[in-house]
Amino acid sequence: MSNIAKAEDVVVSYRTTKGSLRALDGADLAVRAGETLAVVGESGSGKSTLGMSFGRVLPGEAKHEAGRIEVDGTDVFAIDAETLRGLRRDKLGFVFQNPMTALDPTMRVGRQVARAMPGRASDAEITALLKRAELSDPARVMRAYPHELSGGMAQRVVIAIAIARGPQLLIADEPTASLDASIREKVMATLARLRDETGASLLVLSHDLRLMARHAGRVAVMYGGRVVEIGASAEVLQRPAHPYTRALLAAASGSERPGERLEPIPGTPPTLAGRCEACAFAPRCAYAQDRCRAQRPEPREVAGRQVTCHFAEDVLADAPISTEAPR
Ligand SMILES: Nc1ncnc2c1ncn2[C@@H]1O[C@H](COP(=O)(O)OP(=O)(O)O)[C@@H](O)[C@H]1O
Ligand SMILES: [Mg+2]
Structure with a gap:
């Protein structure tokens, strides 16, 4: 299937009063035609930040550091x-x-x-x-x-x-x-x-x-x-291969009953000053081992999808999330 747009290893940071904040740390995404x-x-x-990058409509404090964005074959950061x-x-x-x-x-x-x-x-x-x-x-x-x-x-x-x-x-x-x-x-x-x-x-x-x-x-x-x-x-x-997807789904299914609060994922998302040399989710991850804190996972193909996790096979092998998956 042909792609209408793609992002390849895109890095975008924002200038802030506390220094540079890396909002995209090597984002990859291909959008298929139709x-x-x-x-x-x-x-x-x-x-x-990723959505805005496709049209290069980022605010002035944003800086495109690396990677390519193509829309219909045009490199949007080069024109x-x-x-x-x-x-x-x-x-x-x-x-x-x-x-x-x-x-x-x-x-x-x-x-x-x-x-x-x-x-x-x-x-x-x-x-x-x-x-x-x-x-x-x-x-x-x-x-x-x-x-x-x-x-x-x-x-x-x-x-x-x-x-x-x-x-x-x-x-x-x-x-x-x-x-x-x-x-x-x-x-x-x-x-x-x-x-x-x-x-x-x-x-x-x-x-x-x-x-x-x-x-x-x-x-x-x-x-x-x-x-x-x-x-x-x-x-x-239905069957996530990344621990973060699994955690998100568990959090979402908790809100099924009206009035019930969304179950938050323990911990907070990272704020990156530079390239993350480990798995960014490791501090919040139930599956994390030493390798996750030492080695940045690269995207790989597991069970028909691309997943960025050293232990995706273990996640897939686990029982489905007990509460009903979102319809
Ligand atoms: N204009 C901005 N200036 C500084 N930091 C920003 C700005 N916009 C977004 N960020 C930071 O970049 C990261 C990614 O934000 P964003 O792309 O808005 O994520 P999302 O849309 O998923 O909420 C966050 O840490 C956010 O605080
Ligand atoms: Mg947003």
């Missing part, structure tokens, strides 16, 4: 500003967590949508695009200002803008996290439907394992700025 690929992991694992603008406009579409920050509060929705569309869009073309994002009253939405819309409607406007030029890759960073629980599923379904309809790929970054299990064909699990496990959702989420 797939929905979910990137999951706790807050701080590097999901947003000039003009080429980069063209690539973002023609090949990529972004949907972020908060639609209100993505929209201009002073401009009617119709005009903002028209500006994202090629050529001079007619009102009929604008409403048709809004309709594709499943806005039920597109003529009214077109005339509205962003603050007159609900969060769900505003996110659908952002989705319409993201698909306006038929991108090859849609990058959605926690697209439903700011929305009411009751509409998360619907907005995610719209994104998945549009991906299907347009033949684009959808890279969706989320900490909602349950939602991703329903919509993504493959899932990549991030920890410490690396992808530690990637494979078919059904396999990775």
